[in-house]
Amino acid sequence: MQYPEKIYYNGSIHTGNDLNAMHTALAIGGGKIIASGDDQTIRAMAGSQTQQIDLAGKQIIPAFVDGHAHPLEGQQMVGDIDLARADSAEGVLTLIREAAMAQAEEPWVFVGGIDLSVFGNYPTRQQLDVALPDRPLLLLGHDVHSGCLNTLGLAAAGIGADTQDPKGGIHEREPGSQEPSGVVHEAALYRLFGLIPQLGPARYPQSLAKAIAMAHRLGITGWFDARVDEGLLQAYAAARDAGTLKLHVSTGLLATPRHDPAAQIARFQDWKRRYEGDTLHVHTVKIFIDGVTESRTAALLEPYPGTADHGLALWEQAALNEIVAMADAAGFDLHFHTLADRAVRMALDALEWAAKCNGPRDRRAQLAHLQLVHPDDMPRFSPLGAIASVQALWTAAAPELQSFYSEILGSERAAHSYPLRSLRNAGVMLAGGSDWPVSTMDPLAIMQTGVTHQPTDDPTAEPWNPDERLDLQVMLQAHTLNASHALRFDDCRGLLPGHEANFLILQRSLFAQAIQQLHQTRLLCTVFRGETVYGADTDCNAVAA
Numbered sequence: 234m235q236y237p238e239k240i241y242y243n244g245s246i247h248t249g250n251d252l253n254a255m256h257t258a259l260a261i262g263g264g265k266i267i268a269s270g271d272d273q274t275i276r277a278m279a280g281s282q283t284q285q286i287d288l289a290g291k292q293i294i295p296a297f298v299d300g301h302a303h304p305l306e307g308q309q310m311v312g313d314i315d316l317a318r319a320d321s322a323e324g325v326l327t328l329i330r331e332a333a334m335a336q337a338e339e340p341w342v343f344v345g346g347i348d349l350s351v352f353g354n355y356p357t358r359q360q361l362d363v364a365l366p367d368r369p370l371l372l373l374g375h376d377v378h379s380g381c382l383n384t385l386g387l388a389a390a391g392i393g394a395d396t397q398d399p400k401g402g403i404h405e406r407e408p409g410s411q412e413p414s415g416v417v418h419e420a421a422l423y424r425l426f427g428l429i430p431q432l433g434p435a436r437y438p439q440s441l442a443k444a445i446a447m448a449h450r451l452g453i454t455g456w457f458d459a460r461v462d463e464g465l466l467q468a469y470a471a472a473r474d475a476g477t478l479k480l481h482v483s484t485g486l487l488a489t490p491r492h493d494p495a496a497q498i499a500r501f502q503d504w505k506r507r508y509e510g511d512t513l514h515v516h517t518v519k520i521f522i523d524g525v526t527e528s529r530t531a532a533l534l535e536p537y538p539g540t541a542d543h544g545l546a547l548w549e550q551a552a553l554n555e556i557v558a559m560a561d562a563a564g565f566d567l568h569f570h571t572l573a574d575r576a577v578r579m580a581l582d583a584l585e586w587a588a589k590c591n592g593p594r595d596r597r598a599q600l601a602h603l604q605l606v607h608p609d610d611m612p613r614f615s616p617l618g619a620i621a622s623v624q625a626l627w628t629a630a631a632p633e634l635q636s637f638y639s640e641i642l643g644s645e646r647a648a649h650s651y652p653l654r655s656l657r658n659a660g661v662m663l664a665g666g667s668d669w670p671v672s673t674m675d676p677l678a679i680m681q682t683g684v685t686h687q688p689t690d691d692p693t694a695e696p697w698n699p700d701e702r703l704d705l706q707v708m709l710q711a712h713t714l715n716a717s718h719a720l721r722f723d724d725c726r727g728l729l730p731g732h733e734a735n736f737l738i739l740q741r742s743l744f745a746q747a748i749q750q751l752h753q754t755r756l757l758c759t760v761f762r763g764e765t766v767y768g769a770d771t772d773c774n775a776v777a778a
Contacts, residue, residue, distance in 0.1 A: 236280025238262040238763065241770070242272045244288025245742050249295040249714050250727035252706060259293055261734040264762035268730055286770055292742040294709070295728055296454035296735040296759060297676040298481070298716035301568075301601050301622045301666030303377065304448065304456055304674075305465060308440035309432050310345030310373055311670045322352045326364040329372065333365055336431070341389070343431045345373040346670050349381065350527060350637075357407075358384045358415030371425060376671050378525045380422045382415045390425055392417075399424060400491055401521075401547040403530070418528050419521075419545065420491070437468035445472075448480060449759045449767035451675050454735045455481035455722050457666065459519055459568065459601070462487065466508045466515065478512045479761050483720040485519030485568050490548050494556040498563050514721065518560040519568045521547050523576035526604060526641060531573035534607060538643045543575060550579055554586040561587035566721070567598040568622070574605040581610055584617045599664060599719055604650050605642075611652075611659035620662045620719045623653055625683030625708065626672045630697055653683065654701045663703075664719040665712035680708040681751040692749040705743065705751075734763040738770060 237260035246256035246269050258275035260267040268275060279285060303310075319325050325347055333342045342365060349355045349372070361370055361383035369389040372381040382390065394411040398404055402420030404413050417425070426432050448456060458465065461484040472478040486501045488494070501518060509515035523546055524530025529537055530545040537544070557567055561584075569580040580600050588596070596618030603621055614621065628651045630638065638647040657663055665683075667674045678689050683703050686696035696702065717725040724733050740755035759767035 235262055235267065237267050237278055237283050239770075240275055240279055240283055240285045241288050241293060241738075242276055242285065244290060245292040246728070247292060247294045247743075248728040249710065250729055259728065259736075261763050264734055264764070266728050266730055266732050266734050269728060288738070291757065292739045293728070293736050294739065294743065295713040295725070296737055296761065297452045297712050298455035298720065298722060298725065299448070299453050299667050299669070299674060299676070299712075300457050300599070300664040300716035300719055301459050301624065302456050302669045302674060303459055304444035304669065305437060305441045305458065305468065306432075306460065307670035308443045309436060310377070319347055320351060322356070322360075325351060325356075325372070329361070329364040329370065333368060339430055340369070341386070341429050341431070342368050342370045343373070343429050344370075346375050347372055349374045349379060355379060355405075355416045355528075356381050358382060358387060358413070361386075361415065371429060373422075376525050376527065378422070378530065379416065379418045379528050380425065382413075382417065382425075384415070387413055387415060390428060401489070401545070403545070418530055419524050419547065420489075434464045434468065437465065438471070441468055441472055442477070445477070445480060447674065449761075450756075452737045452756050452759050452767075453480065453674070453676065454759065454761045454766075455483075455717065455720065455725060457483045457485060457517070457568070457720055459485045459570075459668075460487050461485055461519070463504060466504055466513075469513050470508045473511055473513050479764070479766050481512050481514065481720070481722050481725065483514040483517055483722070485517050486515070486565075487519050488556055488560070490552055494552070494559055497556070498559045498565075501560075501565065502563055516564070516721065517566040517568050518556075519570075520553070520556070520580075521570040522553070522579055523547060523570065523572055525572055526638065529641065531604070532575035532579070533573050533605070533642075534575045534578065535646075537641060544573060546575060546579065548579070550582060553579055553583045557583040558587040558590045561594075561596070562591050566596070569598070569600050570602060571600045572602045572604050574607045574610070577603065577606050578610055581613045581617060581619065584619060585613075588617060597719055597721065601666070602668070603652070603656070605646065606652055606656065608655070611656055611661060614656070614659070614661040620664050620715070621653070621656050622664050622666050622719065623651075623656075623683075623711065624666055624668045624672065624679070625651075625653065625703070625711075626667070626679045627651060628653065628686045628697060628701065629682045629688045629694070631688070635697055648698060650698060652701055654703055657703065657707065662715055662718070663707065663711045664716045665708065666716065675752065676712045677754055678752040680705065680712060681748060683708045683711075684748050684751075687749075689749075689752045705748065709743065734760060736760050738768075
């Protein structure tokens, strides 16, 4: 008989699998769940060395999994900058001056995580020159789809009037001229990252350690890194081999239309053979199909009002079909950036083509972000194995952002933004994610927002698109079991016997408080594979067996 190493009792155990179960005790050992049930039954399993912990009414729930984030890259981009002061144009310019002093030895000044819309239109090189005229600068938008260069930054990057836009990217131009304004989008932005030492691999170990600590502090024991190259894979593998990757990581291997599809899939297969193992999962190809609404690069079925512009589709459908079918045939999952309805349709069409080419299999493709989804496409998800990767924090847009969406999309279309309830009603699985550092990584804040459609700091605000609100059980499932399923963390799908002992101890039950207080729930302890990686379960009362 296997005696439990630990028994937690006198609590509220939410396994995540049986919504009607009223368990009060949990037994773990060897990094696994042994059993859950009532106090008498579970405590009778104790051996002489079993530690018994009185929860004193506290709640245990499955640990969170972030289904879409940029954890390591986000730490590189945001660093230790105090973004709270970046809520105005002058505040951003002040941060730039401070960053220049802090980065005095660097060839570039880099500031990330910025809401570029605080300038109104995105800031031009002339506006940035006011703060920093004598060194190259890249100011990165918080959505990581747009950035802004000062004049010396343009020169250092070799961008001039005769520079062509790369495929899938845009260099904005000054009015009536071919001179670059300094604003860059998508592929035109991403090609700059290799020029910035602050984003380089030398800082990966430190950034990863900070990302893991932040995740544990928020109760997260697994994530999907939504844009990964070989350098990031090497950093993850090194942490795993050193025993410090104490969470599950699924990696999105970035495919682009600029390179041969067969060569890309062959390279990904090689990476999978070389790097996958234990907590590092290398089985997903990431594809950006469109951009974001704010820069008019989200791909629309109907044009932006008053224009013939349908946004930016980064792939031709035939090329997308080809690489998706190749990835699928090689056994990879797909994860698409699909912000708007045209991108969603393109992804579903590509998955349909892959199924036709390759036949049936256990597909778990994810379509991420989903601000706009045409109603005709919602029933297509489930038969194709497609999962909605949703960022519910975005359902509580500030009034000025709501007005912006109404203006740029048209009020009728904007009124159907983030149709999460409609998707679920159509039978679509919802997997929760944060897209950090675009927005907070805190699952409790995200879950609360998905229920209320109100900012956590303004519970009296008028809910945005309230018909699309979800209930708390749905949101919790999205951020635990469903996200685990989507990422093939199959032994993390709830607190069942034989599954990994990945769970949280909360000061009070999520279901016994006002929803507006959810984000304030105190997390006492994060446990990964039976090991306490944040807090201490001795915050509850340990007693001898």
